[in-house]
Amino acid sequence: MTWSEVPAAPKYSRLTPEQRQAALIAAGLACLARGGILEFTIDNICREAGVSRGLITHHFGSKDGLMVAIYRSMYHRLHQGIEAPTPEAPPGARLRAMVETIFAPELFSREELNIWLALWGEIVNNPALKREHRRQYARYLRNLEAVLAEVVAARGLVLEVRPLAQMVIALVDGLGLERCIEPRLLSPRAARDICLSTLEAVLGPLDGRK
Amino acid sequence: MTWSEVPAAPKYSRLTPEQRQAALIAAGLACLARGGILEFTIDNICREAGVSRGLITHHFGSKDGLMVAIYRSMYHRLHQGIEAPTPEAPPGARLRAMVETIFAPELFSREELNIWLALWGEIVNNPALKREHRRQYARYLRNLEAVLAEVVAARGLVLEVRPLAQMVIALVDGLGLERCIEPRLLSPRAARDICLSTLEAVLGPLDGRK
DNA sequence: CTGACTACTATACAATCATTCAACAATGAG
DNA sequence: CTCATTGTTGAATGATTGTATAGTAGTCAG
Structure with missing residues (x-):
């Protein structure tokens, strides 16, 4: 099978916690700047960061943790x-x-x-x-x-x-x-x-x- | 039938638009004072005013209308x-x-x-x-x-x-x-x-x- | 008392909310 | 190369969001 020889592209990049946290903070800032507190939602932030929904909880415990x-x-x-x-x-x-x-x-x-x-x-x-x-x-x-x-x-x-x-x-x-x-x-x-x-x-x- | 002779209590009081609007504004103010913009929801406001959900739309067109x-x-x-x-x-x-x-x-x-x-x-x-x-x-x-x-x-x-x-x-x-x-x-x-x-x-x- | 008007209720609706969790996979240690 | 670690995904969950709508019922003119 020829396609098996093509190395699959990584599905995501794995960052250090510090890097990912910084990225999520930047995404959260962008959401707040764009639409205030009502746009500060898990979905918006994760979409902005290009990341799945679970990551905020994983890195900050909760949405409040990220806000702090x-x-x-x-x-x-x-x-x-x-x-x-x-x-x-x-x-x-x-x-x-x-x-x-x-x-x-x-x-x-x-x-x-x-x-x-x-x-x-x-x-x-x-x-x-x-x-x-x-x-x-x-x-x-x-x-x-x-x-x-x-x-x-x-x-x-x-x-x-x-x-x-x-x-x-x-x-x-x-x-x-x-x-x-x-x-x-x-x-x-x-x-x-x-x-x-x-x-x-x-x-x-x-x-x-x- | 004996119960038919007991006059039914009114299910709600009917106010003039001005009175009801004032009541809804007061309820909205109470919600904002208590919990900021995130507590300013249709459900909270109508519960505060003791009124069903449809009234805000009826009197103000939308939630934004009430906020204005x-x-x-x-x-x-x-x-x-x-x-x-x-x-x-x-x-x-x-x-x-x-x-x-x-x-x-x-x-x-x-x-x-x-x-x-x-x-x-x-x-x-x-x-x-x-x-x-x-x-x-x-x-x-x-x-x-x-x-x-x-x-x-x-x-x-x-x-x-x-x-x-x-x-x-x-x-x-x-x-x-x-x-x-x-x-x-x-x-x-x-x-x-x-x-x-x-x-x-x-x-x-x-x-x-x- | 009768009928019309409309303030009002109550439900349905689709969309979105924050969070949980099992499974996946990128990465570094060995 | 192999394995353990853990950063990450993606779906499921149940609650809540704002609005639309059909029907109910309070109130007043006649």
């Missing part, structure tokens, strides 16, 4: 950008750099923001996601407070840092919401400028370029 | 609070009054905010909802811009009003997001104070009590 991993990956990128070490720069410049990073087009894109928005709506209603949020948000808040405390100290201002950090986070998220819903009305640069000028009104001029 | 009506009702309450006439008050006091209204406990409650959050996540992905949002948001923005323009003019500031209004909206929504997710970390009063002190940093002290 996805939320963690979103914050991971944010932390990476924000925690970039610029130790010797003056506090004002470091704060400015953090803001510039947050509003950079690759983090402040509509797809990215649609993912955040979809997940925000589930935090309150999903215990596992809420737990993950607590950890990531605490780290985010800590980073912001540290920089703000330095600025406040360097200028001898009398301001509580916690409400200041909450204000910044609210501003960032709120501008993200506005841009996500109506990108035409708010470019990443415009959003960044709004955030920076508000900060300067509160803290005084931030040094740094321009 | 619900979103409109949310903005309706906001507009009502904000557009309260205080014509003779100075601009600063009027701006302060608007902020006080927005952050009042009955509008800035966790249930209320969970509804906003759930709907925000669907605006981008639902054309009908997006259309309704455009109308309501425009009105909201217009109201804010009007008051801000008066404050800016009265004080001779050189500030663009549009970005200013976008900043305020972002701040309000972002603070709402933070409070919804973690009510313990941000009371309505604390959120209001953050908003007011930010505004004063930008515009100068707002007159009015306290």
Whole structure:
């Protein structure tokens, strides 16, 4: 039989757990970006990843497990950008750099923001996601407070840092919401400028370029 | 036959379309507040309203129709609070009054905010909802811009009003997001104070009590 | 009391949901 | 080459999704 000599093509590629998990996370992100939480279904994600339905349970235990991993990956990128070490720069410049990073087009894109928005709506209603949020948000808040405390100290201002950090986070998220819903009305640069000028009104001029 | 003399209890009460629609909107709001968009299902809503499954289609055409009506009702309450006439008050006091209204406990409650959050996540992905949002948001923005323009003019500031209004909206929504997710970390009063002190940093002290 | 209108119920429907599980097959160790 | 490991498939499951539709029954005009 001649056909038996033709080596059969592999029916699927076998990846390491880390590789496959990364692929599933990417597929989940794509679904969230495309259609929000209602498009975040096992079928959609697995179709997007080119994979059969059983794999999410196998690698993440459940759909919730994947959602938590996805939320963690979103914050991971944010932390990476924000925690970039610029130790010797003056506090004002470091704060400015953090803001510039947050509003950079690759983090402040509509797809990215649609993912955040979809997940925000589930935090309150999903215990596992809420737990993950607590950890990531605490780290985010800590980073912001540290920089703000330095600025406040360097200028001898009398301001509580916690409400200041909450204000910044609210501003960032709120501008993200506005841009996500109506990108035409708010470019990443415009959003960044709004955030920076508000900060300067509160803290005084931030040094740094321009 | 004795039983025929007992008048049968009505199997259901028949309401006017306006009454029934209001009841269904209330039931939908309850579902959104309780579990976000994933709990916003025909079955849940009709069970909440004590009504059979067909009524939503009958009164609103579809589930989307009800969702649009619900979103409109949310903005309706906001507009009502904000557009309260205080014509003779100075601009600063009027701006302060608007902020006080927005952050009042009955509008800035966790249930209320969970509804906003759930709907925000669907605006981008639902054309009908997006259309309704455009109308309501425009009105909201217009109201804010009007008051801000008066404050800016009265004080001779050189500030663009549009970005200013976008900043305020972002701040309000972002603070709402933070409070919804973690009510313990941000009371309505604390959120209001953050908003007011930010505004004063930008515009100068707002007159009015306290 | 009678009839018309229509709010309302209740079922049926096909599609889709998340999860389970037995069997398969790609891969590396030996 | 051979075998054990385990990443992966694919079908089955039962629950739930939104909507369509036929029929029921509450209510009011006459």
